[in-house]
Amino acid sequence: MPRGILPEVKLRAVKDYISGSGSYLSHASELGVGKTVFRRWVNKYKTFGESAFIRTGHNQAYPASFKKYVVETYLNGEGSYRELAVTYNIPSENTIRQWVLK
Template identity: 45%
Template sequence: MGKKSQYSIEIKMKACKDYEKGKGSFQSIAEEIGVNWTTLREWYFKYREHGVNAFDTTKRNNSYTKEFKLEVIEEYITNKGSYIDLAAKHNIDKRVVRSWVNKWYNDIEIKDYMPKGDVYTMKSRKTTFEERLEIVKWVIENDMSYKDAAYRYAITYALVYKWTRAYIDKGDDALRYQKRGPKPKSEVDESDLTEVELLKLELEREKSLRKRREFELEVLKKKEELERKLRSQK
């Protein structure tokens, strides 16, 4: 089941109708209900296409065939609509449309999507540091797609999410399982260290931080290159 929205159907409908009746701009109405104006714009575009059905929260985890995904991708690359236009037309999240287009431009195979619940309940399994790092990098390079990574690597959704957030916050070392015994260096009382030991610790931290920054820069460059490709297609 999908995450429950904090905004009810009634709130979304009223906001859309208020905009339709000229009672305010996206910005002013959005500020009244405490939502980003771009989110309100998405609501309105979907409401304009589907009416109240656009906000039906009973339908979750829809199946998307490969053919359907390719049709949506073709609509985008042939300038038949923006991400938000196509999301409204097909009543799906614009981030989903963007992820399909990104995969197509990066020559990642487009597959049928038949959701299952087992990624949330499957049993955990042992993994190596190298495998955890590979999974996290795949998630980051594929638009933070935790669920797809869970299926791809047969690991629970919760672990994929936990590892990814830990890596983003603390770097490679966060993915290493700590053995019982002496505290890791990150937890050592620095006041007990000699000047040389403290210098070594700082160098290790800088090295880990630099590696993480280099990887993040790689991801950023890849995304910028993709955005340039998308702009050149328009």
């Protein structure tokens, strides 16, 4: 998630989109992010509700066993990077990609 955009702004844009106001592209353009980023926000909101945008103020540390589980899930074809990131509330698909490469 781009850190320069306040969680309240992201939440308002996602709620507006879900209520039928505007498109992925219109909201993304208004906020200065890519359509894919905005779509990710919508998916996270649908999965986790308003808590999807709560900032913790630090990077999340994940136990090795959790990383291994997520990597094995990916390698078994049980989800894409995007799906796993949303399912396990991992902020970036790239985090999972790096775990797989290791």
